[in-house]
Amino acid sequence: MTNSKSDTEKVILEAARKVFIRKGLDGARMQEIADEAGINKALLHYYFRSKEKLFKMVFREAMGKFFPSMLMILGSQDIAIEKKVEVFIEHYIRIIQENPFIPSFIIGELNKNPGQLTEFFVESGMDTSRVSFIIEEVLAKELKISTQQARHLVVNIIALSVFPFVSRPLLEKIIFHSNKDEFDQFVSERKSVIMNLIGTSIYR
Amino acid sequence: MTNSKSDTEKVILEAARKVFIRKGLDGARMQEIADEAGINKALLHYYFRSKEKLFKMVFREAMGKFFPSMLMILGSQDIAIEKKVEVFIEHYIRIIQENPFIPSFIIGELNKNPGQLTEFFVESGMDTSRVSFIIEEVLAKELKISTQQARHLVVNIIALSVFPFVSRPLLEKIIFHSNKDEFDQFVSERKSVIMNLIGTSIYR
DNA sequence: CGCTGTTTTAACTATATGGTTAAACCGTAC
DNA sequence: GTACGGTTTAACCATATAGTTAAAACAGCG
Numbered sequence: 001m002t003n004s005k006s007d008t009e010k011v012i013l014e015a016a017r018k019v020f021i022r023k024g025l026d027g028a029r030m031q032e033i034a035d036e037a038g039i040n041k042a043l044l045h046y047y048f049r050s051k052e053k054l055f056k057m058v059f060r061e062a063m064g065k066f067f068p069s070m071l072m073i074l075g076s077q078d079i080a081i082e083k084k085v086e087v088f089i090e091h092y093i094r095i096i097q098e099n100p101f102i103p104s105f106i107i108g109e110l111n112k113n114p115g116q117l118t119e120f121f122v123e124s125g126m127d128t129s130r131v132s133f134i135i136e137e138v139l140a141k142e143l144k145i146s147t148q149q150a151r152h153l154v155v156n157i158i159a160l161s162v163f164p165f166v167s168r169p170l171l172e173k174i175i176f177h178s179n180k181d182e183f184d185q186f187v188s189e190r191k192s193v194i195m196n197l198i199g200t201s202i203y204r
Numbered sequence: 205m206t207n208s209k210s211d212t213e214k215v216i217l218e219a220a221r222k223v224f225i226r227k228g229l230d231g232a233r234m235q236e237i238a239d240e241a242g243i244n245k246a247l248l249h250y251y252f253r254s255k256e257k258l259f260k261m262v263f264r265e266a267m268g269k270f271f272p273s274m275l276m277i278l279g280s281q282d283i284a285i286e287k288k289v290e291v292f293i294e295h296y297i298r299i300i301q302e303n304p305f306i307p308s309f310i311i312g313e314l315n316k317n318p319g320q321l322t323e324f325f326v327e328s329g330m331d332t333s334r335v336s337f338i339i340e341e342v343l344a345k346e347l348k349i350s351t352q353q354a355r356h357l358v359v360n361i362i363a364l365s366v367f368p369f370v371s372r373p374l375l376e377k378i379i380f381h382s383n384k385d386e387f388d389q390f391v392s393e394r395k396s397v398i399m400n401l402i403g404t405s406i407y408r
Numbered sequence: 409c410g411c412t413g414t415t416t417t418a419a420c421t422a423t424a425t426g427g428t429t430a431a432a433c434c435g436t437a438c
Numbered sequence: 439g440t441a442c443g444g445t446t447t448a449a450c451c452a453t454a455t456a457g458t459t460a461a462a463a464c465a466g467c468g
Contacts, residue, residue: 409468410467410468411466411467411468412465412466412467413464413465413466414463414464414465414466415462415463415464415465416461416462416463416464417460417461417462417463418459418460418461418462419458419459419460419461420457420458420459420460421456421457421458421459422455422456422457422458423454423455423456423457424453424454424455424456425452425453425454425455426451426452426453426454427450427451427452427453428449428450428451428452429448429449429450429451430447430448430449430450431446431447431448431449432445432446432447432448433444433445433446433447434443434444434445434446435442435443435444435445436441436442436443436444437440437441437442438439438440438441438442
């Protein structure tokens, strides 16, 4: 058996992450998570009380991989805005590549339970006024564009970065004829494609 | 009771569409679909055999809303390519606005069962070689760009069109402070933002 | 060692779920 | 009216599921 309480919690969380992210809340089974963790199912309840509480932790953690660091990059004061956008794109694509299933997981679960899941995330400390500040006072000001244009910019970057991953099964099948190497090549080009596209809109 | 077999099938399909698209395969309950349809649950099995078969029909139908018409628009021979891209973007955004939950549904379900769901769609008649033809022989040729660039273009258009909808709960909360009117205003601007962005990359 | 608190286990529970069954009902044709 | 095939219903069923329970096992301390 594991050495201590914190190890068991960790083992459970790791297993839950794997299972929830691929199966979603409804599709995941507590026994499956227990099997993945190599523990007795009753421990899930002992440590986390319920399936939903366990899911909440995994969901918040998943969200937390994507948003806070974006604030840090765009909010930093010692880099030129164009460079910040570049680093942001680079960073974003890298995070997605390291966690390719998380965007689909978030999108799918949000569709099923938008209200509560958004609250889970906001509760976790997401500072929405900080986001607005970054968009209005940093992006818009430094790029000399309107707040709304800055919003569009952020959404465009995220959209262009995320989409190939969330639609991967389809793109591979339909456009790349199940050729994974070609798809991977396509993905490796995304950074420069996005930079060019976004770059022209910033400089225009 | 309904008048005939075809009415009962229709009523079931409509109810199943509503429930599956919001709850997904695992989250939807057969009793819930029966309640939504106002029929006895056993009829679901009588007409459609199983939950999965019913889901398959709904999934294929949902996919069918998004892809075939894109081929028609881009494949038509009597419009200038730039106009075709414009009509494509316009059409795509309109379809999404009319079916705002479908993209999230597709993305979420694909994450859970990529192999089989992709097959469901391909089985339904999606002509992947026709897609390649459109990308290579129409888009790439007419725009005088490489096949790979044409692929990026299609993915960019879809990404920019779809993303605000799949991330709506979050965007509304984080960027628009739950102001639905502002979000709707933002969405209404997407067409022109996307056209400008894509337009500059086409003409560059 | 005994005690206490914590962790883990195996068995159990109440309820839900997708699916089945048999009979009742309906519409049509003779 | 009867017979027949198709549709619908209410009850039922086998299994799965999240969660509970009580006891065993463990760890640390005096």
